[in-house]
Amino acid sequence: DAGITQSPRHKVTETGTPVTLRCHQTENHRYMYWYRQDPGHGLRLIHYSYGVKDTDKGEVSDGYSVSRSKTEDFLLTLESATSSQTSVYFCAIRLAGGSNEQFFGPGTRLTVL
Amino acid sequence: AQSVSQHNHHVILSEAASLELGCNYSYGGTVNLFWYVQYPGQHLQLLLKYFSGDPLVKGIKGFEAEFIKSKFSFNLRKPSVQWSDTAEYFCAVNAVGSQGNLIFGKGTKLSVKP
Numbered sequence: 305d306a307g308i309t310q311s312p313r314h315k316v317t318e319t320g321t322p323v324t325l326r327c328h329q330t331e332n333h334r335y336m337y338w339y340r341q342d343p344g345h346g347l348r349l350i351h352y353s354y355g356v357k358d359t360d361k362g363e364v365s366d367g368y369s370v371s372r373s374k375t376e377d378f379l380l381t382l383e384s385a386t387s388s389q390t391s392v393y394f395c396a397i398r399l400a401g402g403s404n405e406q407f408f409g410p411g412t413r414l415t416v417l
Numbered sequence: 418a419q420s421v422s423q424h425n426h427h428v429i430l431s432e433a434a435s436l437e438l439g440c441n442y443s444y445g446g447t448v449n450l451f452w453y454v455q456y457p458g459q460h461l462q463l464l465l466k467y468f469s470g471d472p473l474v475k476g477i478k479g480f481e482a483e484f485i486k487s488k489f490s491f492n493l494r495k496p497s498v499q500w501s502d503t504a505e506y507f508c509a510v511n512a513v514g515s516q517g518n519l520i521f522g523k524g525t526k527l528s529v530k531p
Contacts, residue, residue, distance in 0.1 A: 335517060346507055346523040347461070354516065362518070394460060403468040404449050404517040408461045 307331045308409035310395050316415045323382040325412050327395030329375075335398035336378040337406065338362075338370060340391040347394065353378055385416045419444045421510050423522035430498055431530050438493040438525050440508035447513040450491040452482055455505045455524075464506070467491065468513075478502070500531045 307330035317323050327336060335354055339347040339362075349362030351370040359370050367389060369381045382389055395409040424439040442448065449468040453461040465476025472484040482493045491508060505526045509519040 337518075344523060346521040347509075347519075348521070349518055352516065352518065360516070398517050403466055404511045404513075404519070405451060405463055405466050406517075406519055407463070408453075410460050 308395060308397060308407065310393075310409040310412050312412060313410065314413045316417065317385055318417050319386055320384050323385050323414065323416075325380045325393055325395075325414070327378045327380070327409055329378075329397050331397070332375055333397040334375075334400065336372065337396040337398070338368075338378065338380045339394045339396065340364065340389075341394060341411075342391050350380065350393075382414075385414075387416050390414060390416045419510060419512055419520045421508055421520050421522035423506075423508055423525050425525045426523075427526045427528070429528045429530065432500055433497050434529075436493070436495040436498045436502075436527070438506055438508075438527070440491045440493065440522060441489050442491070442508075442510040442520075443489065444510065444512050449511040449513060450482075450484060451509040451511075451519065452476065452480070452491070452493050453507045453509060453521075455507065457504070461507065464493070498527070498529050500529045503527060503529045 309328045311326045337352040338350040348364045353359045353372040371379045393412045396406040398406050420443045422441045451466045452464040454464045455461045465474050467474045467484045475481045505524045507524045508522040
Protein backbone atom coordinates (compact mmCIF):
# COMPACT_ATOMS: atom_id res chain seq x y z
CA ASP A 305 0.00 0.00 0.00
CA ALA A 306 2.96 2.34 -0.62
CA GLY A 307 3.25 3.09 3.10
CA ILE A 308 0.33 5.51 3.29
CA THR A 309 -1.56 6.14 6.50
CA GLN A 310 -4.35 8.57 7.22
CA SER A 311 -5.50 9.98 10.53
CA PRO A 312 -8.01 10.08 11.95
CA ARG A 313 -9.86 7.23 10.24
CA HIS A 314 -13.22 8.46 11.46
CA LYS A 315 -14.32 11.84 12.71
CA VAL A 316 -17.61 13.44 13.65
CA THR A 317 -17.63 17.19 14.07
CA GLU A 318 -20.03 20.09 14.14
CA THR A 319 -20.67 22.75 11.54
CA GLY A 320 -18.30 25.67 11.86
CA THR A 321 -15.46 23.84 13.56
CA PRO A 322 -12.00 23.53 12.00
CA VAL A 323 -10.84 20.06 11.01
CA THR A 324 -7.43 18.82 9.91
CA LEU A 325 -6.84 15.48 8.26
CA ARG A 326 -3.38 14.05 7.99
CA CYS A 327 -1.80 11.91 5.32
CA HIS A 328 1.55 10.32 6.06
CA GLN A 329 3.79 8.39 3.69
CA THR A 330 7.03 6.59 4.38
CA GLU A 331 8.50 6.19 0.89
CA ASN A 332 9.54 9.71 -0.04
CA HIS A 333 7.09 10.18 -2.92
CA ARG A 334 7.10 13.64 -4.41
CA TYR A 335 3.46 13.86 -5.48
CA MET A 336 0.58 13.61 -3.02
CA TYR A 337 -3.14 14.12 -3.53
CA TRP A 338 -6.34 14.65 -1.58
CA TYR A 339 -9.63 13.39 -3.00
CA ARG A 340 -13.15 13.23 -1.69
CA GLN A 341 -15.47 10.40 -2.55
CA ASP A 342 -19.22 10.89 -2.64
CA PRO A 343 -21.94 8.55 -3.96
CA GLY A 344 -22.66 9.25 -7.60
CA HIS A 345 -19.61 11.47 -8.01
CA GLY A 346 -16.71 9.06 -7.93
CA LEU A 347 -13.47 10.62 -6.69
CA ARG A 348 -12.85 14.31 -7.10
CA LEU A 349 -9.51 16.01 -6.61
CA ILE A 350 -9.38 18.63 -3.87
CA HIS A 351 -5.72 19.66 -3.80
CA TYR A 352 -2.41 18.15 -4.71
CA SER A 353 1.25 18.69 -3.91
CA TYR A 354 4.28 18.28 -6.12
CA GLY A 355 6.88 18.91 -3.44
CA VAL A 356 7.48 20.50 -0.06
CA LYS A 357 5.53 23.76 0.10
CA ASP A 358 4.37 23.26 -3.52
CA THR A 359 0.64 22.77 -3.77
CA ASP A 360 -2.12 23.47 -6.24
CA LYS A 361 -5.90 23.37 -6.43
CA GLY A 362 -7.98 20.59 -7.85
CA GLU A 363 -11.54 20.40 -9.08
CA VAL A 364 -13.28 20.97 -5.72
CA SER A 365 -10.91 23.09 -3.66
CA ASP A 366 -13.37 25.64 -2.25
CA GLY A 367 -13.53 25.44 1.55
CA TYR A 368 -10.29 23.45 1.81
CA SER A 369 -6.65 24.34 2.32
CA VAL A 370 -3.54 22.17 2.40
CA SER A 371 -0.02 22.31 3.68
CA ARG A 372 3.10 20.27 3.09
CA SER A 373 5.97 21.32 5.31
CA LYS A 374 7.83 18.03 4.91
CA THR A 375 7.86 15.32 2.28
CA GLU A 376 6.10 12.69 4.33
CA ASP A 377 3.08 14.69 5.52
CA PHE A 378 0.26 16.30 3.56
CA LEU A 379 -2.41 18.01 5.64
CA LEU A 380 -5.93 18.86 4.55
CA THR A 381 -7.75 21.54 6.54
CA LEU A 382 -11.39 22.47 6.57
CA GLU A 383 -11.27 25.95 8.12
CA SER A 384 -14.97 25.93 9.00
CA ALA A 385 -16.62 22.61 8.30
CA THR A 386 -20.01 22.48 6.59
CA SER A 387 -22.44 19.61 6.17
CA SER A 388 -21.64 19.50 2.45
CA GLN A 389 -18.13 18.42 3.41
CA THR A 390 -19.40 15.19 4.92
CA SER A 391 -17.56 12.67 2.80
CA VAL A 392 -14.85 10.04 2.68
CA TYR A 393 -11.44 11.58 2.10
CA PHE A 394 -8.65 9.67 0.43
CA CYS A 395 -5.02 10.58 0.21
CA ALA A 396 -2.92 9.22 -2.63
CA ILE A 397 0.68 9.22 -3.76
CA ARG A 398 1.96 9.00 -7.28
CA LEU A 399 4.73 6.65 -8.23
CA ALA A 400 7.73 8.09 -10.02
CA GLY A 401 8.14 7.01 -13.62
CA GLY A 402 6.04 7.17 -16.74
CA SER A 403 2.73 5.62 -15.90
CA ASN A 404 1.44 8.15 -13.33
CA GLU A 405 -0.32 5.47 -11.33
CA GLN A 406 -1.51 6.46 -7.90
CA PHE A 407 -1.84 4.46 -4.72
CA PHE A 408 -4.41 5.31 -2.13
CA GLY A 409 -4.52 5.46 1.62
CA PRO A 410 -7.22 3.80 3.72
CA GLY A 411 -9.46 6.88 3.84
CA THR A 412 -11.00 9.10 6.51
CA ARG A 413 -14.75 9.15 6.99
CA LEU A 414 -15.78 12.66 8.07
CA THR A 415 -19.26 13.51 9.25
CA VAL A 416 -20.21 17.15 9.79
CA LEU A 417 -23.37 17.57 11.82
CA ALA B 418 -11.56 19.64 -20.09
CA GLN B 419 -10.98 15.96 -19.68
CA SER B 420 -13.83 13.77 -18.58
CA VAL B 421 -14.49 10.08 -18.05
CA SER B 422 -17.81 8.40 -18.59
CA GLN B 423 -18.78 5.05 -17.17
CA HIS B 424 -21.96 3.88 -18.79
CA ASN B 425 -23.37 1.61 -16.14
CA HIS B 426 -24.17 2.75 -12.64
CA HIS B 427 -25.02 -0.69 -11.23
CA VAL B 428 -24.50 -4.09 -12.83
CA ILE B 429 -25.94 -7.27 -11.35
CA LEU B 430 -24.61 -10.64 -12.53
CA SER B 431 -24.74 -14.23 -11.48
CA GLU B 432 -21.53 -16.11 -10.75
CA ALA B 433 -19.75 -17.39 -13.86
CA ALA B 434 -21.34 -14.75 -16.07
CA SER B 435 -19.08 -12.64 -18.27
CA LEU B 436 -18.46 -9.01 -17.42
CA GLU B 437 -17.83 -5.96 -19.51
CA LEU B 438 -17.82 -2.48 -17.99
CA GLY B 439 -17.68 0.47 -20.33
CA CYS B 440 -15.39 3.46 -20.00
CA ASN B 441 -15.01 6.35 -22.43
CA TYR B 442 -12.88 9.42 -22.01
CA SER B 443 -12.67 12.76 -23.70
CA TYR B 444 -9.16 13.96 -24.46
CA GLY B 445 -7.48 14.19 -27.81
CA GLY B 446 -3.89 13.65 -26.75
CA THR B 447 -1.88 10.81 -25.30
CA VAL B 448 -3.33 9.26 -22.18
CA ASN B 449 -2.61 6.80 -19.44
CA LEU B 450 -5.62 4.73 -18.44
CA PHE B 451 -6.48 2.92 -15.24
CA TRP B 452 -9.08 0.72 -13.65
CA TYR B 453 -9.35 0.75 -9.89
CA VAL B 454 -11.48 -1.49 -7.69
CA GLN B 455 -12.95 -0.65 -4.31
CA TYR B 456 -14.21 -3.54 -2.22
CA PRO B 457 -16.87 -2.68 0.38
CA GLY B 458 -15.43 -0.54 3.14
CA GLN B 459 -11.97 -0.45 1.62
CA HIS B 460 -9.77 1.96 -0.30
CA LEU B 461 -9.14 1.95 -4.03
CA GLN B 462 -6.74 -0.63 -5.40
CA LEU B 463 -5.19 -0.63 -8.83
CA LEU B 464 -6.64 -3.36 -11.02
CA LEU B 465 -4.75 -2.65 -14.22
CA LYS B 466 -3.22 0.15 -16.23
CA TYR B 467 -2.36 1.10 -19.78
CA PHE B 468 0.35 3.59 -20.65
CA SER B 469 1.93 2.28 -23.84
CA GLY B 470 2.39 -0.79 -26.01
CA ASP B 471 -0.10 -3.62 -26.34
CA PRO B 472 -3.61 -2.16 -26.10
CA LEU B 473 -4.87 -5.34 -24.44
CA VAL B 474 -3.87 -5.12 -20.83
CA LYS B 475 -4.09 -7.89 -18.28
CA GLY B 476 -4.51 -7.14 -14.62
CA ILE B 477 -4.96 -8.93 -11.36
CA LYS B 478 -7.67 -11.47 -10.57
CA GLY B 479 -8.33 -12.37 -14.22
CA PHE B 480 -9.39 -8.90 -15.35
CA GLU B 481 -8.33 -7.39 -18.63
CA ALA B 482 -9.05 -4.18 -20.52
CA GLU B 483 -8.70 -3.11 -24.10
CA PHE B 484 -7.68 0.38 -25.15
CA ILE B 485 -9.34 1.37 -28.42
CA LYS B 486 -7.89 4.74 -29.30
CA SER B 487 -10.30 5.44 -32.16
CA LYS B 488 -13.25 5.00 -29.82
CA PHE B 489 -11.64 6.72 -26.80
CA SER B 490 -12.58 3.63 -24.84
CA PHE B 491 -10.98 1.42 -22.20
CA ASN B 492 -13.51 -1.27 -21.35
CA LEU B 493 -12.94 -3.71 -18.52
CA ARG B 494 -13.67 -7.41 -19.03
CA LYS B 495 -13.65 -10.66 -17.13
CA PRO B 496 -14.82 -13.92 -18.68
CA SER B 497 -16.29 -15.42 -15.51
CA VAL B 498 -17.08 -13.37 -12.41
CA GLN B 499 -17.06 -14.61 -8.84
CA TRP B 500 -19.02 -13.49 -5.81
CA SER B 501 -15.77 -11.98 -4.48
CA ASP B 502 -15.72 -9.57 -7.43
CA THR B 503 -18.59 -7.66 -5.84
CA ALA B 504 -17.17 -4.14 -5.59
CA GLU B 505 -17.21 -0.72 -7.18
CA TYR B 506 -15.05 -0.19 -10.23
CA PHE B 507 -13.59 3.15 -11.29
CA CYS B 508 -12.05 4.08 -14.59
CA ALA B 509 -9.51 6.92 -14.56
CA VAL B 510 -7.52 8.81 -17.16
CA ASN B 511 -4.39 10.91 -17.01
CA ALA B 512 -3.28 13.24 -19.79
CA VAL B 513 0.37 12.61 -20.50
CA GLY B 514 2.38 15.76 -19.88
CA SER B 515 -0.02 17.09 -17.28
CA GLN B 516 0.74 17.14 -13.57
CA GLY B 517 -0.23 13.48 -13.42
CA ASN B 518 -3.67 14.24 -12.09
CA LEU B 519 -6.23 11.49 -12.56
CA ILE B 520 -9.76 12.18 -13.71
CA PHE B 521 -12.13 9.52 -12.43
CA GLY B 522 -15.41 8.25 -13.74
CA LYS B 523 -18.32 8.09 -11.34
CA GLY B 524 -17.92 4.37 -10.83
CA THR B 525 -19.86 1.20 -11.59
CA LYS B 526 -21.13 -0.91 -8.76
CA LEU B 527 -20.95 -4.63 -9.52
CA SER B 528 -23.06 -7.06 -7.54
CA VAL B 529 -22.43 -10.76 -8.15
CA LYS B 530 -25.11 -13.16 -6.96
CA PRO B 531 -23.86 -16.53 -5.70
